[in-house]
Every structure is written in C-alpha cells, then in structure tokens.
Amino acid sequence: MGNWIYHPDKFVAALTEWLQQILGHPLAVELAKMAIGAAALAGFVSVLAMALIYVERKVAGHMQQRLGPMRVGPHGILQTVADSLKLLAKEEITPADADQFIYNLAPLVCFVASFVSLSFIPFAPRIQAVNFNVGLLFLLGVSAVGVLGVLAAGWSSNNKWSLLGAMRAGAQILSYELSATLALLSVVLFAGSVDFAQIVESQRAGWWIWRAPVVGLVAFVIYTISSTAECNRTPFDIVEGESELTAGFHTEYSAMKFAMFFLSEFVNIFIVCAVSATVFLGGWMPFHVGGFAGLNRCFDLLPPWAWFFGKVSALVFVVMWFRWTFPRLRVDQLMHFEWKYLMPLALTNLAAGAVLVTAGLYLFR
Amino acid sequence: MNIFRKTIHGIKGLLSGMRLTFHYFSRPGLVITQQYPENRETLELPPRSRGRIELVKDPQTGHFLCTACGLCLKACPNNSIALEKTRDPATKKMRLVKYEYRFDRCTLCGFCVDACRFEALRMGAHFENAVYDRNELTQDLAGDSPPGAAPGPAAGQSQPPAPPATGDQPAAPEPPKGPP
Amino acid sequence: MTQSQPDPAPPAPDYEDYFINMGPQHPSTHGVLRLIVKLAGETVLGITPHLGFVHRGIEKMAEAQTAVQFTHLTDRLDYLSAHINNWAWVMAVEQALGVEVPERAEYIRILMAELTRIASHQLWWGVFGMDMGAFTPFLYGFRDREKINDIFEKTCGARLTMNYMRVGGVVQDVEKDFVSDTRAFVAYFRPILDEYDTLLSGNIIIQERTKGVGILSAAQAKSYGCTGPALRASGVNYDVRKNHPYGLYPRMDFQTAVATEGDSWARYQVRLEEMRQSLRIIEQALDQMPPAGPVRAKVPSVIRIPPGRYLSRAEAARGEIAFFLVGDGKPTPYRVKIRSPGFSNLAAIPEIVKGWRVADMVTVLSTFDVVMPDIDR
Numbered sequence: 001m002g003n004w005i006y007h008p009d010k011f012v013a014a015l016t017e018w019l020q021q022i023l024g025h026p027l028a029v030e031l032a033k034m035a036i037g038a039a040a041l042a043g044f045v046s047v048l049a050m051a052l053i054y055v056e057r058k059v060a061g062h063m064q065q066r067l068g069p070m071r072v073g074p075h076g077i078l079q080t081v082a083d084s085l086k087l088l089a090k091e092e093i094t095p096a097d098a099d100q101f102i103y104n105l106a107p108l109v110c111f112v113a114s115f116v117s118l119s120f121i122p123f124a125p126r127i128q129a130v131n132f133n134v135g136l137l138f139l140l141g142v143s144a145v146g147v148l149g150v151l152a153a154g155w156s157s158n159n160k161w162s163l164l165g166a167m168r169a170g171a172q173i174l175s176y177e178l179s180a181t182l183a184l185l186s187v188v189l190f191a192g193s194v195d196f197a198q199i200v201e202s203q204r205a206g207w208w209i210w211r212a213p214v215v216g217l218v219a220f221v222i223y224t225i226s227s228t229a230e231c232n233r234t235p236f237d238i239v240e241g242e243s244e245l246t247a248g249f250h251t252e253y254s255a256m257k258f259a260m261f262f263l264s265e266f267v268n269i270f271i272v273c274a275v276s277a278t279v280f281l282g283g284w285m286p287f288h289v290g291g292f293a294g295l296n297r298c299f300d301l302l303p304p305w306a307w308f309f310g311k312v313s314a315l316v317f318v319v320m321w322f323r324w325t326f327p328r329l330r331v332d333q334l335m336h337f338e339w340k341y342l343m344p345l346a347l348t349n350l351a352a353g354a355v356l357v358t359a360g361l362y363l364f365r
Numbered sequence: 366m367n368i369f370r371k372t373i374h375g376i377k378g379l380l381s382g383m384r385l386t387f388h389y390f391s392r393p394g395l396v397i398t399q400q401y402p403e404n405r406e407t408l409e410l411p412p413r414s415r416g417r418i419e420l421v422k423d424p425q426t427g428h429f430l431c432t433a434c435g436l437c438l439k440a441c442p443n444n445s446i447a448l449e450k451t452r453d454p455a456t457k458k459m460r461l462v463k464y465e466y467r468f469d470r471c472t473l474c475g476f477c478v479d480a481c482r483f484e485a486l487r488m489g490a491h492f493e494n495a496v497y498d499r500n501e502l503t504q505d506l507a508g509d510s511p512p513g514a515a516p517g518p519a520a521g522q523s524q525p526p527a528p529p530a531t532g533d534q535p536a537a538p539e540p541p542k543g544p545p
Numbered sequence: 546m547t548q549s550q551p552d553p554a555p556p557a558p559d560y561e562d563y564f565i566n567m568g569p570q571h572p573s574t575h576g577v578l579r580l581i582v583k584l585a586g587e588t589v590l591g592i593t594p595h596l597g598f599v600h601r602g603i604e605k606m607a608e609a610q611t612a613v614q615f616t617h618l619t620d621r622l623d624y625l626s627a628h629i630n631n632w633a634w635v636m637a638v639e640q641a642l643g644v645e646v647p648e649r650a651e652y653i654r655i656l657m658a659e660l661t662r663i664a665s666h667q668l669w670w671g672v673f674g675m676d677m678g679a680f681t682p683f684l685y686g687f688r689d690r691e692k693i694n695d696i697f698e699k700t701c702g703a704r705l706t707m708n709y710m711r712v713g714g715v716v717q718d719v720e721k722d723f724v725s726d727t728r729a730f731v732a733y734f735r736p737i738l739d740e741y742d743t744l745l746s747g748n749i750i751i752q753e754r755t756k757g758v759g760i761l762s763a764a765q766a767k768s769y770g771c772t773g774p775a776l777r778a779s780g781v782n783y784d785v786r787k788n789h790p791y792g793l794y795p796r797m798d799f800q801t802a803v804a805t806e807g808d809s810w811a812r813y814q815v816r817l818e819e820m821r822q823s824l825r826i827i828e829q830a831l832d833q834m835p836p837a838g839p840v841r842a843k844v845p846s847v848i849r850i851p852p853g854r855y856l857s858r859a860e861a862a863r864g865e866i867a868f869f870l871v872g873d874g875k876p877t878p879y880r881v882k883i884r885s886p887g888f889s890n891l892a893a894i895p896e897i898v899k900g901w902r903v904a905d906m907v908t909v910l911s912t913f914d915v916v917m918p919d920i921d922r
Contacts, residue, residue, distance in 0.1 A: 059390065060680070062393055062396070063387075063389055064389070064680075064683075064684035064685070065396055065397050065684060065685070065688060066398045067396055160563065164587070164903070234679070235678065235750055237678065238904065321383060321387065322383075323680075324386055324679075324680060324681050325382050325385075325679065325744075326678070326679055327674065327677035327678040327679035327745070327750050328679075329750055329754070330753075330754055330902060331587060331902070331904065332902065333754070375749030378748050378749050379749060381743050382743055382744050382747065382748050385740060385743050385744055386681055386744075410698075411698050411699040411702075411720075413699065415702035415703050440614070442610050442615075442617060472617055473706075474617035474706075474708045475702065475716070476613070476617065479711075479716060488702065
C-alpha cells in the first residue's frame with residue numbers, strides 16, 4: 001500500500017493485471033482501462049472544481065478581512081456541495097429568441113475543452129490519462145476550443161450585453177494564446193520535446209525556471225500573465241466584467257448550463273497552473289540539490305503527486321491573489337498590452353532561448 | 366529610458382498592492398466578521414439605538430407613564446400612532462386604553478420620543494422585527510403583554526431582556542433579546 | 546501603457562450603431578438609473594439618462610409635513626450625506642425664524658457633517674474600486690466606514706438616516722465616548738488613507754484607466770451647474786464652505802482640494818484629498834469645542850414659518866445642496882425646492898463620455914459619484 005502511494009504507476013500495473021485476469025482479451029482490458037480512466041478523470045474534475053471554488057471563496061474572504069463560507073459544514077467545507085445541489089435543482093430559463101441548438105451546445109463545448117485538456121497532464125511518473133507524444137501542442141489546441149464555446153454562448157443568447165462580452169473574449173483569448181504559446185515554446189527548446197512526460201524528465205537536473213538563466217523566469221512570468229488572461233480572470237476579466245456586463249457571455253444561462261461554464265472556468269485555472277508547474281517548475285519532480293543525498297531523501301519523503309499538487313496549489317493561489325487585488329484592464333489596453341508589450345517580449349525571449357540552447361549556456365546540461 | 370522606468374514603477378505598484386492583500390490574508394485574527402445569530406448573547410447595542418418604540422412603565426407603580434396627551438401622535442410624520450383614551454372616573458384624569466403603533470409605517474425617526482414630555486416613550490433596541498404576516502406589525506403597545514415593554518429603567522440605560530411576545534401577538538419565532 | 550484617448554476618428558460610414566440598455570438594475574449605475582447607450586462597437590456615441598425610478602415626491606411631501614417633521618425626510622435624499630442634508634434644511638428654517646444656534650451645537654454639527662463626508666467618500670472609494678474590477682477595496686472601504694457608523698450609532702441612534710439635527714441645534718448632546726471615539730478614528734484612519742493609495746492610487750491599471758478619461762472642462766462644468774468634487778477637479782475653486790460659509794466653518798483652517806485636469810484621475814484625487822482635509826477639520830473642531838453647554842436653542846413648540854423665501858446651502862459630499870423654502874405663516878411650508886447636487890452632475894455626463902468606451906463610461910459615472918435618491922428625490 002505504501003508502495004502504491006509513492007509509486008502510483010505500480011497501482012496502475014496491478015489494476016491492469018487484475019483486469020487481465022477478469023477479462024482476458026487485451027482489447028477488452030484496454031477499453032476497461034480507458035473507461036476507468038475517464039471515470040476517474042470525471043470524478044477528479046468534479047471534486048477539483050468544487051474544491052477550487054471553495055478555496056477561492058475562502059481566499060477572497062480572508063484577503064478582505066472576512067471569513068468566507070462558514071455555515072455549511074465545518075468552516076463551510078460543504079458550501080460548494082450545497083451550491084451544486086442548488087444548481088441541479090434550479091429552473092432552466094432559456095431566452096425566447098435564443099438560437100436553441102447553439103445555446104445548448106455552448107456550455108458543453110467549454111466544458112469538454114477543459115475536460116479533455118486535463119487528460120494530458122502528468123500527475124506522477126507514468127500517471128497520465130493519455131500518453132501523447134505531442135501533448136503540449138495538442139493541449140494548446142484543445143484549450144483554444146473553449147473560445148468557440150464562449151463566442152457561441154454570447155451570440156446565441158440574443159442579448160447585446162452577452163455579445164459584447166463574447167466579442168471581447170474572442171479578441172482577448174486569441175491574442176493571449178500567442179504569448180502563452182511562445183513562452184511555453186521557450187522551454188520546449190530547452191527540453192527538446194513537446195511530450196509532457198519528456199519535459200518533466202528533462203527537469204531531473206533542475207527546474208527550467210531557474211535552470212534556463214533569465215529566459216526561464218521571463219517565460220514563466222509571461223506565461224502566468226497570459227494564462228490569467230486565457231482564463232478570463234482579473235485583471236483580464238473584461239469578458240465577464242461583473243461591474244459592467246453583470247456576467248458577460250453567460251448572463252442568460254441558469255442552473256446546470258451556468259454550472260458548466262463556472263466549472264470549466266475553474267478547471268481551466270487548474271489546467272494552466274498545472275501546465276505552468278509541469279513546464280517551468282518540474283511537474284512531479286521533487287526539489288533536489290545535487291550532491292546532498294540526505295537532503296534529497298528528505299525531499300523524497302513527499303510522494304511525487306504531492307509535489308505536483310503542491311506546486312499547482314501555489315500557482316493557483318497566486319492566480320487568485322491577482323484576482324482579489326487588481327482592478328481590470330480596459331479591453332483596448334488589454335490588447336495594447338498584449339500586442340505591443342507581451343508578444344515582442346515573448347518573441348525576444350524565444351530568440352534568446354534559442355541562442356542559449358545552441359550555445360549550451362544553461363545550467364547542468 | 367522612460368518606458369523602462371515606467372514599467373518598473375508600475376510593477377512596484379502592483380506588487381505593493383499584492384503585499385497589502387497578503388498582509389490581511391496571513392492574519393486571520395484581523396477578521397472583522399461577526400457571526401450574527403450565534404453572538405446574540407454578547408451582542409451589545411448602544412443604549413441610544415433606535416429600534417421599535419416602547420412604552421415605559423413607572424418602576425414603582427408598574428403603570429405606564431403615558432398620559433395619553435397625544436403629543437407623540439401629532440409629532441409623528443406619517444400617522445404611525447393612534448391613541449384610545451378614556452377618562453378614569455376615580456381620578457378624573459385621562460387614561461390610556463390602547464396605544465396603536467403601526468410599525469409598517471414607522472420610519473424610526475424618533476420625533477415621538479422627542480415630543481413626549483413625560484418620558485413615557487422609549488426607542489427600544491429591538492431590531493429583529495421581521496414577521497410573516499403584515500397584520501402583526503400593527504401592535505398595541507399598551508396591551509397586556511406588549512412586545513418589549515418591560516418594567517425597567519427609562520430611556521438611555523440598558524434594559525433586561527424582553528419577555529417573549531404573548532397575548533394578542535402570535536408568538537415570535539424566537540424571543541428577541543435586548544442588550545444585556 | 547497607452548495614454549487613454551477617445552476614438553479620434555468618427556466610426557466608419559458602414560458601421561451600424563446599436564443601442565444598449567444599461568437598465569435600472571445594473572451593478573454600476575449607482576442606484577436605479579437607466580441609461581440608453583448608443584454604441585458603435587465599443588465606442589459610446591451618446592447616452593440618454595432616464596430618471597425617476599426612485600422618485601418619492603419628497604418635495605410634495607414637504608407641503609404636508611411641519612418644518613420639524615420634514616427633517617427625517619431630508620435624511621433620505623442623499624442618504625450618504627444624511628447629516629449634511631439635515632443641516633441644510635434646519636438652517637433654512639433657522640434663517641426663517643431668526644434662531645441662533647448655541648456654539649456647542651454648531652461644533653457638533655460640523656463634526657457630524659465632516660464625519661459624514663468621510664463616510665460618504667469611503668463608500669465612494671470602495672464602490673469605485675469595485676467598478677474598476679478590484680473587489681477588495683469595497684470591503685476595506687466598508688470596514689472603515691463601520692467605524693464612523695458605530696460613532697453615529699452611539700450618539701444619534703442610527704447609522705444611515707440619523708435625523709439628528711433639529712431647528713435650533715441637535716437632538717441631544719453627544720454621548721460620553723464621542724470625543725475619544727472620534728479622536729481614535731482620526732488616528733486610525735490617517736494611515737489607512739495611505740493603504741488606499743497603495744491599493745488603488747498606486748496601481749498602474751487604475752492610473753491608466755482614469756488619467757485623461759472623461760475630461761470635464763471648467764466651462765462645461767460651470768454651464769451645467771456641477772458642484773462638488775467634479776467641479777473642483779476641473780480647476781474651479783468653489784466650495785460652499787468657503788464661498789458661502791455657514792456654521793462655524795470660518796473658524797476652521799482647511800484647504801479646498803482643487804485639481805486642474807478635470808479627468809477621472811483628478812476627481813479621484815480630489816476626493817481623497819477631501820478626506821484628508823475633513824480629518825483636519827474634525828481635529829480642530831474637537832479641540833475648539835466648548836466642553837459643555839446647551840445644544841438646543843429654545844424654539845416655539847409649534848413652528849410657523851414666517852411668510853417669505855429663504856435659501857440655505859451646504860456642501861454635501863457630492864456638491865452643493867440647497868433648500869429653497871417658501872413659507873406662508875403656516876406650520877407646513879408652502880413650497881420646498883431642493884437643489885440636488887447629483888442632478889446637475891449627472892447632466893454633464895452625456896457630453897463628456899462621447900467617444901469613450903463602455904468601460905470608460907463606468908469610470909466616469911463612478912468618479913462623478915451619482916446617488917440616485919438624491920437626483921430623483
């Protein structure tokens with residue numbers, strides 16, 4: 001059992017063996033594994049979204065000198081459960097002139113984009129829902145599909161405010177997608193692969209954020225900013241613009257459809273922080289100092305997935321910190337910032353990274 | 366390089382804002398939320414708090430100090446008070462029969478208390494006045510067990526908790542507690 | 546980043562403009578205001594405010610209330626400057642009757658008025674942050690406002706509609722903790738203003754969103770009759786406390802906060818500076834206040850307003866509030882006309898948001914600090 005905690009891939013191997021005994025046929029075993037994996041991921045997504053929403057409310061509360069949810073369950077732990085039950089029971093109000101098919105499809109598109117993106121992240125050595133050799137590339141593509149959901153929602157709601165929000169979203173997400181990709185590519189240069197597992201493996205000697213001098217740090221900062229914009233979070237939440245558009249593209253949605261948007265927003269936060277942790281902070285790699293074997297063994301006391309979740313939690317906290325401190329940028333300032341500041345910086349960073357890689361000027365090569 | 370300096374200055378501003386919110390986040394002892402229904406025991410409202418009005422009883426005799434003069438009625442801006450009085454055959458003085466107070470009209474302005482010359486009116490500190498039936502908001506403050514009128518000190522001092530509302534008032538869900 | 550400017554060229558000829566309804570219920574209209582906004586893309590081509598959703602007929606009610614009773618309705622005009630509205634009204638009646646207010650009452654009035662001004666600006670600051678998208682300042686502004694509300698509750702009995710002033714003074718003397726509480730508040734709040742600077746003023750995002758946005762020129766401000774911080778931010782040094790002094794303001798040493806650019810940043814800075822100056826006034830009033838004395842002059846029990854016309858003006862948190870009282874010898878006024886600061890300020894907004902974007906419209910509305918009950922009366 002203890003072995004499984006530190007080596008969850010052994011648990012998967014044991015599971016495969018057990019399934020082999022029961023089912024026999026390798027194809028059936030594969031299908032069963034896929035089904036179990038999908039179910040596990042779905043369960044993980046639900047619990048994750050609930051936990052993240054609760055954490056967000058608590059973090060917001062404490063930053064604002066108040067407590068956040070306290071009543072439902074001890075310290076309000078069951079608050080999101082209660083909210084989910086409420087959303088399940090709510091009445092679905094559809095605007096009369098809404099484009100019904102697209103209106104119903106939009107939240108699904110957003111949710112599926114987030115859900116699929118989650119399948120590429122390595123949580124521990126050899127624990128990945130999908131082992132894909134162009135994982136990073138594919139993830140960037142799939143998460144961009146979320147924009148389609150936002151645009152569809154804004155358009156089909158038959159509401160000018162939603163349309164405004166959706167148009168802003170389209171412009172914003174597409175623009176910041178570029179900087180985010182360029183920042184990630186800088187590290188791909190160093191790691192030599194777009195496979196997530198390979199990227200994590202390449203950080204065995206050290207995390208890219210400090211191992212690639214300056215380039216790693218700059219890429220990390222650029223990625224953090226761009227991914228905050230990708231998730232439509234303050235300071236880039238002009239899309240939702242609670243003070244202007246009330247709820248932007250999802251104003252006209254209620255009950256479960258709204259829950260889908262809400263869920264996908266928080267899963268997106270997790271995904272971008274997970275990608276950031278994987279690419280820049282070493283994913284599940286513990287922090288090792290070369291030569292200090294005893295210290296390294298201390299660090300190894302924490303299982304790899306705990307390292308992973310710790311890093312992701314720290315990044316998620318930073319993203320939430322941004323939300324509750326900063327006001328929002330106006331949409332033209334946002335675009336100006338991206339196209340005139342962030343992208344040239346990202347391109348320069350990429351070029352510098354290329355120079356460093358070719359010259360071999362990075363630590364512990 | 367002006368742009369460089371401006372960027373650094375901007376980043377410093379953003380980071381100091383973040384430091385301020387983290388300052389409050391890392392000190393949960395600074396939280397100012399009061400857990401309201403649970404803190405009823407210790408909740409202390411200032412003595413001058415303006416809540417629903419109450420008639421004051423004379424501590425010695427136990428009768429209301431109100432002489433039914435009607436000054437409060439005239440002072441009220443929106444007719445929240447109506448009086449019914451009768452001449453007491455024994456003392457030949459006017460005596461209060463019914464003091465109808467319409468809480469759904471009252472704006473808690475305090476003119477009635479201001480106008481009363483006999484200190485027979487007091488603004489109690491009851492703020493839990495929600496009811497399910499609007500008719501319950503029309504109260505007779507001089508009834509047998511009027512809400513809130515406890516035998517006790519006059520305005521300006523703390524009062525013992527009020528007895529639960531009974532008599533012509535349907536029972537309130539919970540007896541509201543006055544300031545300790 | 547970019548210097549904010551309105552769209553320089555008119556929208557292309559094939560642009561279809563469309564109307565959006567920033568309805569009575571909206572997070573940023575500061576009350577129940579309906580704005581019909583004509584947009585071309587994100588650019589505002591014009592707005593039309595529709596008022597009257599909070600109209601309660603206060604001026605008409607004045608004709609059925611006695612001069613004393615009307616005081617409680619003045620609380621509900623601009624409820625964030627409740628004490629100042631009270632004061633302006635009782636000043637009008639005192640002018641009519643020729644009543645002189647005791648000195649201690651005058652000092653108490655100034656203290657209450659300045660505390661109200663600070664409370665109103667605290668709320669404005671919090672809501673401004675929220676309109677800009679930073680949700681935390683809202684809580685911080687209210688946390689500090691609670692301290693003032695507690696001071697009010699201890700003395701006046703209520704936190705929002707205090708109804709504390711009467712013709713001839715105030716209802717009753719301040720309670721025993723008032724002076725120490727107020728001094729404690731002043732000591733507490735001065736460093737908090739620096740915190741406000743850290744959170745919003747020092748933030749480059751706020752600066753970029755407010756500098757140069759929604760410029761109100763001095764000439765425009767004067768022609769629309771704007772008063773208060775909106776006017777002073779455009780360079781016009783007009784403050785009722787200095788230009789038409791009332792109460793004991795001539796004895797107070799304070800500066801009028803004036804800025805010259807007339808943009809949203811200037812309006813923001815003027816209000817912060819006003820809070821600082823109000824703290825100075827409070828300290829001086831606490832030092833100068835006589836330790837004991839009557840707080841309410843003797844007035845007849847039934848006040849009949851002598852025939853004539855009387856005008857009183859005060860500097861509310863939003864601008865100049867004036868009461869024009871026409872009496873005809875009866876206890877109830879013949880006519881009360883309330884000059885509300887928000888009405889004139891709101892009138893200037895449609896002109897200055899032309900060419901700006903939707904988000905800037907929210908910024909301008911927020912820095913003008915409109916409160917609808919004041920406008921609709």
